[in-house]
Amino acid sequence: MAYASLRHCVDDLERHGHLVRVSAPVSPELELAAIQRRLYAAGGPAVLFERVEGSPFPAVCNLFGTLPRARFVFRDTLRRVRQAIELKIDPLVALRRPWRYAAAPLTGLRSLPWRRRGGPVLAGRTTISQLPAIRSWPRDGGPFITLPQVLTLRPGGRGIMDSNLGMYRVQLTGNDYETDLEVGLHYQIHRGIGAHHAAARDRGESLPVSIFVGGPPAHTFAAVMPMPEGMSELVMAGMLAGRRFRYARVGPHVVSTEADFCIVGHIDPTRTKPEGPFGDHLGYYSLRHDFPVMEVDAVYHRADAIWPFTVVGRPPQEDTTFGALIHEITAPMVPVEIPGLVAMHAVDVAGVHPLMLALGRERYVPYWPRQPQELLTLANAILGFNQASLAKFLLIAAHEDAPGLDLHDEGAFLDHLLRRFDPARDLHFHTRTTIDTLDYSGTGLNEGSKLVIAAAGEARRELGAQPPAELPLPAGFGPVHLARPGVLVIGAPPWDGRGEAVAAELGEALVGGPLHGADTRWPLVVLADDPEMSARTLANLLWVTFTRANPSHDVHGVGAFVEHKHWGCRGAVIVDARIKAHHAPPLEEDPEVVRRVEALAAPGGPLQGLY
Numbered sequence: 001m002a003y004a005s006l007r008h009c010v011d012d013l014e015r016h017g018h019l020v021r022v023s024a025p026v027s028p029e030l031e032l033a034a035i036q037r038r039l040y041a042a043g044g045p046a047v048l049f050e051r052v053e054g055s056p057f058p059a060v061c062n063l064f065g066t067l068p069r070a071r072f073v074f075r076d077t078l079r080r081v082r083q084a085i086e087l088k089i090d091p092l093v094a095l096r097r098p099w100r101y102a103a104a105p106l107t108g109l110r111s112l113p114w115r116r117r118g119g120p121v122l123a124g125r126t127t128i129s130q131l132p133a134i135r136s137w138p139r140d141g142g143p144f145i146t147l148p149q150v151l152t153l154r155p156g157g158r159g160i161m162d163s164n165l166g167m168y169r170v171q172l173t174g175n176d177y178e179t180d181l182e183v184g185l186h187y188q189i190h191r192g193i194g195a196h197h198a199a200a201r202d203r204g205e206s207l208p209v210s211i212f213v214g215g216p217p218a219h220t221f222a223a224v225m226p227m228p229e230g231m232s233e234l235v236m237a238g239m240l241a242g243r244r245f246r247y248a249r250v251g252p253h254v255v256s257t258e259a260d261f262c263i264v265g266h267i268d269p270t271r272t273k274p275e276g277p278f279g280d281h282l283g284y285y286s287l288r289h290d291f292p293v294m295e296v297d298a299v300y301h302r303a304d305a306i307w308p309f310t311v312v313g314r315p316p317q318e319d320t321t322f323g324a325l326i327h328e329i330t331a332p333m334v335p336v337e338i339p340g341l342v343a344m345h346a347v348d349v350a351g352v353h354p355l356m357l358a359l360g361r362e363r364y365v366p367y368w369p370r371q372p373q374e375l376l377t378l379a380n381a382i383l384g385f386n387q388a389s390l391a392k393f394l395l396i397a398a399h400e401d402a403p404g405l406d407l408h409d410e411g412a413f414l415d416h417l418l419r420r421f422d423p424a425r426d427l428h429f430h431t432r433t434t435i436d437t438l439d440y441s442g443t444g445l446n447e448g449s450k451l452v453i454a455a456a457g458e459a460r461r462e463l464g465a466q467p468p469a470e471l472p473l474p475a476g477f478g479p480v481h482l483a484r485p486g487v488l489v490i491g492a493p494p495w496d497g498r499g500e501a502v503a504a505e506l507g508e509a510l511v512g513g514p515l516h517g518a519d520t521r522w523p524l525v526v527l528a529d530d531p532e533m534s535a536r537t538l539a540n541l542l543w544v545t546f547t548r549a550n551p552s553h554d555v556h557g558v559g560a561f562v563e564h565k566h567w568g569c570r571g572a573v574i575v576d577a578r579i580k581a582h583h584a585p586p587l588e589e590d591p592e593v594v595r596r597v598e599a600l601a602a603p604g605g606p607l608q609g610l611y
Contacts, residue, residue, distance in 0.1 A: 001076050002242030005120070006214040006260050007304050009073065010048055010060060018069050019046040019060075024606035027053045028143065030590055033136035034597040036061040036311045038611035040318050045610065048306070055132040059307040063217060064321045071325070073217050077242045081329055084239060111238030113160050113245045119257020121215075122248070123303040127180045128172050128296060131261070132307045137279030138590045141288060142174020144278060146310045149212040149223040150185070151254055152196040155203050160247065160254065164192035165233035167223040170211055170263075170294075175274045177293070184275035185209065185267060186291045188437035189446045190389060197292065201269035208252040209267055209294050214260025214308050216241040224322050226330065226387055253297070260305040265296040277584075282351035282547050283314025284584040286438045289445060313587050314543065315348045323348055338381045340374060342399045344388060345407035347546075349539040353436040354546040356391035357407045358382060359399045362456050370398060372426055372454035379452040383430070390436045392448065393546050398456035411484060411538050418463060418486045418523050420455035423557060424568040428452040431552045440584040441550045451551035461486075464521035468514040474505055481535035483526070488515075488572075489535040492527040495578045503527065503556035503576045507569070510558045516571040520558075525574045534577070548577040 003009040013019035026032055026049050039047060039062045046062045046069070064070045071078065133143035148170045154162045168191065171177070171184035187193050200207035212219065218240035222233045234245045246257045253264040272290035280286045310318045323346070334341055344358040360378040362370050375396050382388050382396075397405070397417050407413055421427075428451070435441075435448035442448025463486030471480060476493040483489045493502065506527070515522055526545050528534040534544040549555065554576040557569025579586075601607040 001073070003073075003216045003218070004243065005216065005258055005302070005304075006060070006306050006308060009063070009217050010046075010306060013046055013063070013069075013073075014048075016072070017045075018072065019048060020610065021048045021050055022606050023050050024600075025051040025053050026600075028055070028059075028132050028134040030135055030138065030593045031597055032059065032061065032132075032134050032309065033311045034589060034593050035600070035607065035611075036309070037313065037317070038597065038601070040065050040311075040316070042611040047607075047610065052132045052307070055130060055307075057130070057132055057301070057305055057307050059132045059134070059309055061309050062318065063308060064310075064318050067321050067324050070321050074221075074240055077218070077240050078329070081236070081239050085329065085333060111235045111244060113232075113234045113238065113247055115160070116246050116248050116257050118248055119246060119255070120302045121255060121257050121259045121262050121300050122250075124301045124305075126299050126301055128183060128263070128299060129180050131172060131299070132309070133172065134309050136311050137285070137313070137587055139277050139285055139585070140279055141171060141276050143172045145170040145172065145211065145213060146312060147213065147220050147308050149215075149219055149256070149259070150193065151210045151212065151256075152193050152207060153254065154196050155199040155205055155207065160234065161232055163232070163234060163254070164196060165223050165237070166191055166193055167220075168193060169275075169278060171275050171278070175288070177273065181296055182273070183263065183265075183294050183296060184273065184291060185294045186275050186278075189434055190387065197267070197269055206266040206268050208254075209265055210254050210256070211263040212256040212259040212261070213263075214306060215256055215258045216243075218242075219245065219256065219259070220308065221322065221325070224319075225326060250298075255300065260302050260307065262300045263296060264298050264300075265294045267292045267294050279313055279587045280438045281312050281315060281317065281319060282354065282436075282438055283543060284440065284547070284586050287440070287584055315351065320348050323352070338378060338385060341378050341382070343407050344382060346388070346391070347410055347542060349410075350542040350546040351439075353387075353390040354392045354439060354441075355542060356382065356388060356394045357410065357413050358394065358396040359405065359407060360396055362398045362400060370400070370457040372396075372398075372456045375454045375456055376428065376452070379428070379454065383450060383452075390434075392435050392439065392441075392450055393551065394450065394452045396452065396454050401456060410542065414487075415463060415485055417453065417455045419459040419461055420457060421453055421523070422460065422518060423523060423573050424518060424561075424570055426454045427555070427568055427573070428454070429551055429567060439547070440582065441548055441554070441580075443550070443553075448550050449552035451555060461519045461521055461523065463523075468522065470513075471515070472509050472513050474509050477506060479531060481531045483535035483541045484538065486522055487524045487526065487541065488522050489526045489528050489531040489541070491531040492529070492576070492578055494529065495580045497581065499553060499576055499578075499580065500556070503554070503574050504560075507556050507558050507560055507574055510571065515558050518570060520571050523572050525572045527574065527576045527578055529578050545575055545577045548579060548583065549575050
C-alpha cells in the first residue's frame with residue numbers, strides 16, 4: 001500500500017482491524033507511555049488517542065507493535081526493496097533472472113526524492129509547547145520526540161542526495177531550554193549527523209536541521225535503517241513507501257511535505273546545553289550531558305496532523321520489531337560487506353550494542369586442527385563496520401562446526417561457544433576504546449572496552465547441567481544458581497569500589513576446585529546483586545551480564561594470567577555484573593501511574609481488553 005500520509009495509514013489499519021480509537025482524554029505525563037508498553041507486551045493493536053491532555057493534536061502508538069503488522073504496512077513494497085538490495089549485492093543476478101528484476105531499475109528511478117513547491121505540512125503553524133508532551137519514564141528530563149526523522153545536508157555538499165536522515169533523540173522542554181525557542185538534539189557516536197556537524201564547525205557555519213514527525217510510515221522506518229554504502233535514506237524511504245519522498249525548501253531548510261509535523265531550525269556547532277536524562281533502550285537512563293541545542297525557527301503541521309510515538313526501554317519494545325524487519329531486509333548484505341562472515345546478530349534483549357553474535361568461516365588453513373584464526377580477522381572487520389563497531393562483547397564461532405546453528409537462538413549459540421572456547425587462548429581485549437554513548441558500564445561517556453571471544457574446532461568440554469556440589473566461596477558470596485548449562489550466577493557483596501579485588505579474591509578461592517582447569521564444565525560465572533533474577537531466564541541473564549560489565553575492568557577468571565600482554569585464565573571466566581556506583585539507574589515505572597493505566601484496561605474502561 002502506497003500510503004500518502006500517516007492519516008492514510010491509520011485509516012487503512014483501522015479498516016483491517018489493526019487499530020482502535022480511544023476518545024477518552026489521556027495524560028501524556030507517563031500514562032501514554034505506560035499504555036504503549038502494555039500494548040506492545042500484549043501484542044495489542046495500534047491505538048489512536050483522539051484527546052491528548054494539553055495538546056490539540058491526536059497521538060498514535062504501536063503502529064509497528066507486531067512483526068505481522070509491520071509487514072502488513074509495507075506489504076506492497078518489501079519485495080521490491082529486497083530485490084534492490086539483491087542487485088546491490090550482485091548486479092549480474094539480473095542477467096541470470098531477467099524477469100524477476102525487470103522492474104528494478106524503474107523502482108530506483110521512481111524512488112528518487114522529488115522537490116515540490118509546497119505541500120500539506122505547510123498548512124499550519126504551531127509551537128513546541130502545543131505538541132503532545134509525552135514523558136515516558138519518571139526520571140526523564142522532560143518530554144521527548146521518540147519517532148523523529150532528523151535531516152541534515154552536508155555543508156558544501158550536493159544537496160538533497162548528500163543528506164543524512166537519522167532517528168536522533170529530541171528533547172522538547174525541560175533543563176535550560178528556552179520554551180518554544182530551543183530543543184535538545186542528542187546523537188550517539190558514529191552517527192551520520194556527526195560528520196555534518198563537524199563539517200559545519202570547520203566551515204564556521206550554523207547547521208540547518210529539519211525534524212520530521214509522522215508522514216508515511218516508510219519515512220520513519222528509513223530513518224532507522226542501516227543503509228548499504230552509497231544508498232540514500234531518502235531513496236529507501238521512497239522504495240518502502242511506494243512513492244517518492246516529496247520535499248520543499250523553506251529558506252535554508254528542507255521540509256518533508258507529507259510529514260505531519262516539521263520542526264526547522266539550526267544548531268551553532270560550538271554551542272551545547274544539558275540534555276536528558278532519558279530512559280533508553282539498554283533498560284537504564286542515559287544521564288544528563290551537554291549536547292547540541294537546536295534553535296527553533298518554525299513548527300509546521302498538516303491540517304489533519306497525528307503525532308506518532310513509541311517508548312524506549314529495556315527490550316523487547318517496539319524498536320525490537322524495527323530490528324527484526326531490518327534483519328529480514330538487510331541480512332543478505334552481510335556476507336558481501338565482510339567476506340567470510342556468514343551472519344551477525346546484535347542481541348536485542350541485551351540492549352543491542354552490548355552483545356553481538358557472529359558466525360564466520362575458517363577457510364585458509366584446512367590441514368591444521370581448527371582453531372580461531374580467520375575468525376579473529378573477521379572480528380576486527382566487524383568492530384570496524386558501521387554500527388557493529390559499537391559492539392562491546394563480540395562472540396564469534398566457526399560456521400563449519402555447526403552449519404545449522406541459528407544466531408537468533410541465543411541459548412543454542414551460547415552453548416555452542418561455551419563448549420569450544422579456550423579461556424587461556426580465545427579472549428581478545430580492546431582497551432581504552434569507544435563504546436555506545438548510552439552504555440554507562442565504561443570509564444566515561446563513549447569510553448570503555450571490548451572483548452572478542454572466539455570459538456572454533458571440536459567441543460572441548462561438556463557443560464554442567466547441575467551446579468557443582470561444593471564451591472569454596474569466600475565469605476559474602478552466594479547463593480549459587482545454574483542459569484543454563486555451564487553458566488553459574490553467584491551472589492556477590494554489593495559493589496564498594498573494590499571490583500577487581502573482589503573478583504580476584506573469588507578467582508583465587510576457586511583455584512583447585514571444579515571451576516579450575518581449561519575443560520571445566522562451568523566455563524562462565526556471573527557475579528550479580530540478585531542472582532535469582534539474573535538466572536531466572538535467558539533474557540535476564542544476557543541483559544544483566546552484558547549491560548553491567550566493562551570487559552577490561554569486569555572480566556576476571558580462575559587461574560588468571562598475563563603472558564606477553566595476552567590475558568587469559570586456566571578455568572572459568574568470571575564476569576562481574578554487579579551494579580556499580582557509576583552505572584545509570586535501571587528503569588522502573590511509577591506505581592501510581594501503573595494503577596491508573598491498568599484501571600483504563602479493566603472492564604468498563606476505555607481500553608478494556610487491549611492489554
